[in-house]
Amino acid sequence: MKFNLDRNAKIKIFLIVAVIIAAPYFAPFAIDFIILADFMGLEALLVFLFAYSKPVVTLVRQELSELRRNIGATALLVVGLPIFQPRIYFTHATVSSILAVFACSILLSCVVWLPVMMMSARYIS
Numbered sequence: 001m002k003f004n005l006d007r008n009a010k011i012k013i014f015l016i017v018a019v020i021i022a023a024p025y026f027a028p029f030a031i032d033f034i035i036l037a038d039f040m041g042l043e044a045l046l047v048f049l050f051a052y053s054k055p056v057v058t059l060v061r062q063e064l065s066e067l068r069r070n071i072g073a074t075a076l077l078v079v080g081l082p083i084f085q086p087r088i089y090f091t092h093a094t095v096s097s098i099l100a101v102f103a104c105s106i107l108l109s110c111v112v113w114l115p116v117m118m119m120s121a122r123y124i125s
Helices: 007-022 027-039 042-052 054-079 086-124
Strands: none
Touching (some): 007 042, 042 054
8 A cells, every 4th residue: 555645744744753753852832833834834833943942052052151161171170280291291201102112012912912823723733
């Protein structure tokens, strides 16, 4: 059985599904969406959506502003740490790099290649 739906019916079905998905976020006026889509058309629905989305946009802007302030404050705290002073940082980076070169090469060879060689030796002999 094949349904032949025109463009308006497809738009209404899409809007109803979208409203059901978005209902937790737009609960106070979710039914208004369906009524506007049915009686007044898609244009009125979009105007209604934009009119009611201003508080949401304001809230998102406030949250982003607060996040930006928190990231700035954290960056200032990190920059003030003693490890990022030039002499301490250079010494720490040099020692860490040397340790990583020596320790990681041996560690990686033991972790990666030693089990492979042991398994292959068992299967070959």
